[in-house]
Amino acid sequence: MYDLLIRNATIYDGTENEEALHGAIAIAGDTIASVGHCDGTARRTLDADGLVACPAFIDIHSHADLNILAKPTAPNYLKMGVGTVATGQCGISMAPLGTTEELFALSKNSTGGAVPEDARFQWTWRGFGEFCRLVEEIRPGVNILPMVGHGSARTAVSGFRKEPLGGEDIARLVNLLDDALREGAWGVSTGLFYPPGCFSSEAEMDAVFRLLGRRKALHATHMRDESDFVVECVAENIALARRWGFPLQISHHKASGRKNRGKVRTTMEMLRRARDEGLDVAWDAYPYHASSTGITICLPDRALEGGKEAMLARLRDPDTRTALRREMLENPHSIFPRESPPESIMIANCPALPRDQGRMLSDILGNGSPEERTERFFDWLLACGGDARAIFFAMDEEDVAYVISRPGTIIGSDSRIADPADDGAPHPRVFGTFPRFLRHFVLERNLLSLGEGIHRITGLPAKRLGLRDRGVLRPGARADIVLFDPSRLDGGPGFGEPPRFAEGIVHLFVNGVAAVEEGRLTSSRSGRVCLKTSTGT
Numbered sequence: 001m002y003d004l005l006i007r008n009a010t011i012y013d014g015t016e017n018e019e020a021l022h023g024a025i026a027i028a029g030d031t032i033a034s035v036g037h038c039d040g041t042a043r044r045t046l047d048a049d050g051l052v053a054c055p056a057f058i059d060i061h062s063h064a065d066l067n068i069l070a071k072p073t074a075p076n077y078l079k080m081g082v083g084t085v086a087t088g089q090c091g092i093s094m095a096p097l098g099t100t101e102e103l104f105a106l107s108k109n110s111t112g113g114a115v116p117e118d119a120r121f122q123w124t125w126r127g128f129g130e131f132c133r134l135v136e137e138i139r140p141g142v143n144i145l146p147m148v149g150h151g152s153a154r155t156a157v158s159g160f161r162k163e164p165l166g167g168e169d170i171a172r173l174v175n176l177l178d179d180a181l182r183e184g185a186w187g188v189s190t191g192l193f194y195p196p197g198c199f200s201s202e203a204e205m206d207a208v209f210r211l212l213g214r215r216k217a218l219h220a221t222h223m224r225d226e227s228d229f230v231v232e233c234v235a236e237n238i239a240l241a242r243r244w245g246f247p248l249q250i251s252h253h254k255a256s257g258r259k260n261r262g263k264v265r266t267t268m269e270m271l272r273r274a275r276d277e278g279l280d281v282a283w284d285a286y287p288y289h290a291s292s293t294g295i296t297i298c299l300p301d302r303a304l305e306g307g308k309e310a311m312l313a314r315l316r317d318p319d320t321r322t323a324l325r326r327e328m329l330e331n332p333h334s335i336f337p338r339e340s341p342p343e344s345i346m347i348a349n350c351p352a353l354p355r356d357q358g359r360m361l362s363d364i365l366g367n368g369s370p371e372e373r374t375e376r377f378f379d380w381l382l383a384c385g386g387d388a389r390a391i392f393f394a395m396d397e398e399d400v401a402y403v404i405s406r407p408g409t410i411i412g413s414d415s416r417i418a419d420p421a422d423d424g425a426p427h428p429r430v431f432g433t434f435p436r437f438l439r440h441f442v443l444e445r446n447l448l449s450l451g452e453g454i455h456r457i458t459g460l461p462a463k464r465l466g467l468r469d470r471g472v473l474r475p476g477a478r479a480d481i482v483l484f485d486p487s488r489l490d491g492g493p494g495f496g497e498p499p500r501f502a503e504g505i506v507h508l509f510v511n512g513v514a515a516v517e518e519g520r521l522t523s524s525r526s527g528r529v530c531l532k533t534s535t536g537t
């Protein structure tokens, strides 16, 4: 006898096969027993008439690890139909951990403070495996596929400093990453755009890449530049994959800045050619034309060295402040004045100045010369303690659609865990990535067939990560299954709107247990920490 029989469903199995099949799915325990035609009885039968059934979505690019201990249920992910998240992205993972303060500094600068400082948990761990066990113990709502962040490992070795690492420190860094891979990390992420990644020397990165090549470990990268030098950066990463022989994942691929419109056509062609050449390269994107990160990325790198307090002290010091202002207005690579002017920046979360949440930065700074506005920006940063996450409207909508339409593009959320009780006006991707992708780009714009769209968020990311028993519906696979109503799919809040859940996910099973039931969250918490083993878990 089965535990569950889902009948009358339109089934997409998550593979490259775009055709749907009408029938049933049987589940026994945490495993799929059969798909299509199922004889036999079950303890529970679910009539899925009018619903699409497919593997629970897999988010290849998630920052859920940053607050999983504070919000283990992961409700925004469940309500998006996500059963599995690949965490530890953009160079930031919760382990290995140096000091808690350093991790806060890292999180502040790269994600606008996604690691909660009021955390209701003990910062007792140091190593990667230790952290994974802790997450397993609190029973997460979704499956966690942890990657290890280069920035975190670097911080554990030498703190949040700008100085290049010496030979011994590089060796310690490589050992920490190697330990994490041995303990089951699915790969190493880098965030060379952010401190401390941007402080890394060539010798340091060569040592890391050598390890990745030797272990054939996935390298997911938030590239050094996604705007004026995006083409050069993609070329550099392809060359690194060729030289060192590691599988490459370019994270949240895009071209930021008005004058970089259309560059993704060049980069996608480069990636296609790299694949033709036999290189193991892949990429992902989120289905929105705005990015989101900590507001402090608007400052020059050197302003961020040493963490938040050091940054605020620099803004209080008249001489340093003048130098920073000059640098921001003169430096062609600085984000603030040219590539992403205050007119294109929206404040998403700002605990100290809640009235500014959902407002455009241009509105907050008012009119005036670039010098005056930059000064006001510094004052504003001091007023909010540098604690704000912002939304940057820096991409072209048709570029985003183009990347999504290309064969091989995987969809990721680049989000953390959130719930509607949260403050502010978060980037809509936090609540809506997967329903929005299916609704807007697949069902409305028809850029992909529904079968192909589902493949891009199930079987394709599973294959990319080397995850063998999830992401497809077949007998023997884990019973991670989502049932959604295509006519009711909705991505939740728009830009500047308060948090709310996405709509249209009717049922979600994680390891055979209902996590969403008739559109409502259960409190099952049936996720697991999945570690990479030589056979692929």
Ligand SMILES: [Zn+2]
Binding pocket: 089, 090, 191, 222, 251, 252
């Ligand atoms: Zn990133």
